[in-house]
Amino acid sequence: xxxxxxxxxxxxxxxxxxxxxxxxxxxxxxxxxxxxxxxxxxxxxxxxxxxxxxxxxxxxxxxxxxxxxxxxxxxxxxxxxxxxxxxxxxxxxxxxxxxxxxxxxxxxxxxxxxxxxxxxxxxxxxxxxxxxxxxxxxxxxxxxxxxxxxxxxxxxxxxxxxxxxxxxxxxxxxxxxxxxxxxxxxxxxxxxxxxxxxxxxxxxxxxxxxxxxxxxxxxxxxxxxxxxxxxxxxxxxxxxxxxxxxxxxxxxxxxxxxxxxxxxxxxxxxxxxxxxxxxxxxxxxxxxxxxxxxxxxxxxxxxxxxxxxxxxxxxxxxxxxxxxxxxxxxxxxxxxxxxxxxxxxxxxxxxxxxxxxxx
Amino acid sequence: xxxxxxxxxxxxxxxxxxxxxxxxxxxxxxxxxxxxxxxxxxxxxxxxxxxxxxxxxxxxxxxxxxxxxxxxxxxxxxxxxxxxxxxxxxxxxxxxxxxxxxxxxxxxxxxxxxxxxxxxxxxxxxxxxxxxxxxxxxxxxxxxxxxxxxxxxxxxxxxxxxxxxxxxxxxxxxxxxxxxxxxxxxxxxxxxxxxxxxxxxxxxxxxxxxxxxxxxxxxxxxxxxxxxxxxxxxxxxxxxxxxxxxxxxxxxxxxxxxxxxxxxxxxxxxxxxxxxxxxxxxxxxxxxxxxxxxxxxxxxxxxxxxxxxxxxxxxxxxxxxxxxxxxxxxxxxxxxxxxxxxxxxxxxxxxxxxxxxxxxxxxxxxxxxxxxxxxxxxxxxxxxxxxxxxxxxxxxxxxxxx
Numbered sequence: 001x002x003x004x005x006x007x008x009x010x011x012x013x014x015x016x017x018x019x020x021x022x023x024x025x026x027x028x029x030x031x032x033x034x035x036x037x038x039x040x041x042x043x044x045x046x047x048x049x050x051x052x053x054x055x056x057x058x059x060x061x062x063x064x065x066x067x068x069x070x071x072x073x074x075x076x077x078x079x080x081x082x083x084x085x086x087x088x089x090x091x092x093x094x095x096x097x098x099x100x101x102x103x104x105x106x107x108x109x110x111x112x113x114x115x116x117x118x119x120x121x122x123x124x125x126x127x128x129x130x131x132x133x134x135x136x137x138x139x140x141x142x143x144x145x146x147x148x149x150x151x152x153x154x155x156x157x158x159x160x161x162x163x164x165x166x167x168x169x170x171x172x173x174x175x176x177x178x179x180x181x182x183x184x185x186x187x188x189x190x191x192x193x194x195x196x197x198x199x200x201x202x203x204x205x206x207x208x209x210x211x212x213x214x215x216x217x218x219x220x221x222x223x224x225x226x227x228x229x230x231x232x233x234x235x236x237x238x239x240x241x242x243x244x245x246x247x248x249x250x251x252x253x254x255x256x257x258x259x260x261x262x263x264x265x266x267x268x269x270x271x272x273x274x275x276x277x278x279x280x281x282x283x284x285x286x287x288x289x290x291x292x293x294x295x296x297x298x299x300x301x302x303x304x305x306x307x308x309x310x311x312x313x314x315x316x317x318x319x320x321x322x323x324x325x326x327x328x329x330x331x332x333x334x335x336x337x338x339x340x341x342x343x344x345x346x347x348x349x350x351x352x353x354x355x356x357x358x359x
Numbered sequence: 360x361x362x363x364x365x366x367x368x369x370x371x372x373x374x375x376x377x378x379x380x381x382x383x384x385x386x387x388x389x390x391x392x393x394x395x396x397x398x399x400x401x402x403x404x405x406x407x408x409x410x411x412x413x414x415x416x417x418x419x420x421x422x423x424x425x426x427x428x429x430x431x432x433x434x435x436x437x438x439x440x441x442x443x444x445x446x447x448x449x450x451x452x453x454x455x456x457x458x459x460x461x462x463x464x465x466x467x468x469x470x471x472x473x474x475x476x477x478x479x480x481x482x483x484x485x486x487x488x489x490x491x492x493x494x495x496x497x498x499x500x501x502x503x504x505x506x507x508x509x510x511x512x513x514x515x516x517x518x519x520x521x522x523x524x525x526x527x528x529x530x531x532x533x534x535x536x537x538x539x540x541x542x543x544x545x546x547x548x549x550x551x552x553x554x555x556x557x558x559x560x561x562x563x564x565x566x567x568x569x570x571x572x573x574x575x576x577x578x579x580x581x582x583x584x585x586x587x588x589x590x591x592x593x594x595x596x597x598x599x600x601x602x603x604x605x606x607x608x609x610x611x612x613x614x615x616x617x618x619x620x621x622x623x624x625x626x627x628x629x630x631x632x633x634x635x636x637x638x639x640x641x642x643x644x645x646x647x648x649x650x651x652x653x654x655x656x657x658x659x660x661x662x663x664x665x666x667x668x669x670x671x672x673x674x675x676x677x678x679x680x681x682x683x684x685x686x687x688x689x690x691x692x693x694x695x696x697x698x699x700x701x702x703x704x705x706x707x708x709x710x711x712x713x714x715x716x717x718x719x720x721x722x723x724x725x726x727x728x729x730x731x732x733x734x735x736x737x738x739x740x741x742x743x744x745x746x747x748x749x750x751x752x753x754x755x756x757x758x759x760x761x
Contacts, residue, residue: 039698127690128690128693129689129690129693149690150690150691150693150694181693181694181695182694182695182696182697182698183693183694183695184692184693184694184695184714185693186698190693190694243760243761244487244488244489244490244493245489245490245493245749245750245751246493246749246750246751246754246759246760246761247750247751247760252731252747254731254734303682307678307721310559310721311721311724311725311729311730314488314489314725314729315483315485315488315512315513315725316485317725318558318559318721318722318725319556319557319558319559320557320558320559320561321557324559325559325718328559328721329718332685332717333693335686336685336686336689336690336693340686340689342629342631342632342686343629345631346629346630346631356630
């Protein structure tokens with residue numbers, strides 16, 4: 001535990017700069033606002049092509065044998081953080097992290113190769129907020145039947161991975177009925193999915209699902225750290241240039257202290273997430289504790305940073321035209337995703353032997 | 360000042376009025392019947408009973424107003440759709456009453472109260488939010504008129520309003536508080552352009568208002584030239600009372616929504632959420648009883664800084680409660696009804712869906728005085744703590760950094 005590295009390597013720093021520079025050009029606040037206002041595409045396809053094919057980032061967690069980079073959790077966390085910083089509407093988390101992990105490293109499936117290349121995307125067909133064992137759909141004679149509500153990024157997924165009676169099944173997106181929901185976070189839209197005897201093939205054992213959810217909790221926390229850092233940076237910049245009462249708003253101590261506290265909280269979240277990612281990369285001695293910690297701390301800092309960002313921008317922060325609301329909605333939705341802080345605190349209590357009940 | 364009007368006197372007058380004007384027929388009839396009833400109620404002094412006789416009131420105590428409202432409601436009488444004319448009732452009317460000339464009171468108050476004329480408020484600007492006194496919309500004297508140029512923002516109801524209360528800069532060469540004057544603007548005048556302003560909920564509840572050479576006759580000035588800031592204080596104190604100061608039963612408002620969600624879904628209950636819900640329930644009840652007490656104090660006098668405290672806790676609680684509701688609902692809370700850009704005329708902070716409530720509540724700590732400004736008001740005007748050193752109060756407005 002003690003020798004886990006919590007600081008970035010030069011390679012990781014280079015990756016971060018590269019992704020950030022690409023996003024600064026191709027994923028601005030204005031472009032995400034246009035995407036969300038259009039309420040049509042399931043994700044930004046052009047941006048996803050750049051992320052997945054152009055930069056080759058969809059295969060970071062795919063084993064090398066299947067054409068990926070092989071379990072590069074640290075790199076994947078850097079990418080998740082930068083995508084969170086840009087509230088990028090791409091299925092990196094759902095396809096390149098969650099679905100890929102759910103397929104499992106042992107699966108010598110051609111699907112993994114196509115996910116790694118970014119040629120196809122997949123979504124794990126579970127509710128976005130799932131944190132424990134999923135409800136299982138019925139599988140019979142190579143077909144799956146049932147319904148799942150509120151699945152993230154399933155609308156544009158080529159393949160859905162469905163936890164069913166005796167394993168994880170792959171179903172073509174074209175074989176299911178998908179109903180789009182007006183989602184709180186339209187940068188990662190949810191949809192309801194119905195399977196009526198949809199042709200399915202068994203691709204992995206169910207045991208991969210908890211592993212995928214644990215990885216999801218950690219990676220979404222990385223995304224939340226990126227989101228919170230955008231909120232802090234943007235608010236600090238605004239408070240330097242916005243004048244009221246003849247002075248920069250940032251010169252008021254009541255606001256400075258809140259931002260200083262936020263910076264402290266963000267610094268801690270960065271360390272907690274770095275620990276969870278390092279633990280994943282090292283094989284996961286402290287996996288469940290680390291993931292729950294990351295999800296709790298990440299969710300709290302993201303929501304607080306986004307709420308402060310809206311409040312400290314005043315009126316303009318409450319408008320549609322300013323991107324702050326994209327961050328607020330992503331923060332609140334990711335707080336629910338893969339288990340709310342409340343759920344993870346309850347799990348953590350058991351893991352660290354701090355039970356609620358009197359014994 | 361002791362009021363001569365007792366509750367029994369008031370009830371007798373209302374009974375007499377209702378005997379002469381059939382409330383059910385007015386409510387069931389067309390717009391003309393409804394309006395005739397409301398005008399008669401105004402003329403009988405039963406509109407706002409604490410207003411003076413001849414202006415819709417009887418010079419009675421403020422505390423008697425609920426008696427009148429309840430009696431008319433119980434009789435099935437049509438109301439003036441208060442949700443639609445909140446700015447007129449809550450802000451314009453008290454300001455016109457205190458600072459208006461008798462001609463202005465005669466002209467504006469009756470159609471304001473009956474709802475024939477909707478009012479909006481043109482105060483905030485993109486560059487003047489918390490620092491309202493720093494606003495830059497110019498009013499230049501031209502004969503008997505004032506000519507207006509500038510931009511206002513966060514104007515609810517501007518798209519349907521007939522009149523606006525407006526604060527503008529009449530003298531940029533003096534310190535900012537001294538160079539403001541207060542006007543009533545005809546929203547149908549040339550040079551007034553209203554554009555919808557979409558907010559983070561997806562709707563456009565507010566507007567931006569562009570003033571380009573719009574003219575206001577000097578007879579529509581409220582208070583003296585240069586006294587705009589003083590006049591505006593009356594409006595703002597009343598605004599804070601009207602946001603968050605309404606009478607509610609236990610579990611009225613946002614806490615009722617959270618309590619209902621808790622009761623309806625046992626499966627969502629966790630020890631952590633239970634603790635959160637109970638803490639918020641207690642805070643909400645404390646805030647509700649405080650608002651009740653402030654209203655009783657108010658019945659005896661004008662709104663003071665206590666209204667700021669009520670509005671501050673209302674904003675904080677609405678945000679905490681709506682956030683807790685989303686936490687409780689989990690996945691289901693992430694589903695919205697729509698992102699369409701509606702233009703609501705009446706706003707219900709507890710309406711629509713959990714996502715709406717969470718997002719809309721973010722405005723509660725910004726609109727009508729930010730929570731930061733309200734804390735300063737409490738610290739300085741209630742507690743008497745010294746103000747921070749000011750760099751902006753003695754310099755000519757035109758020389759301020761911005």
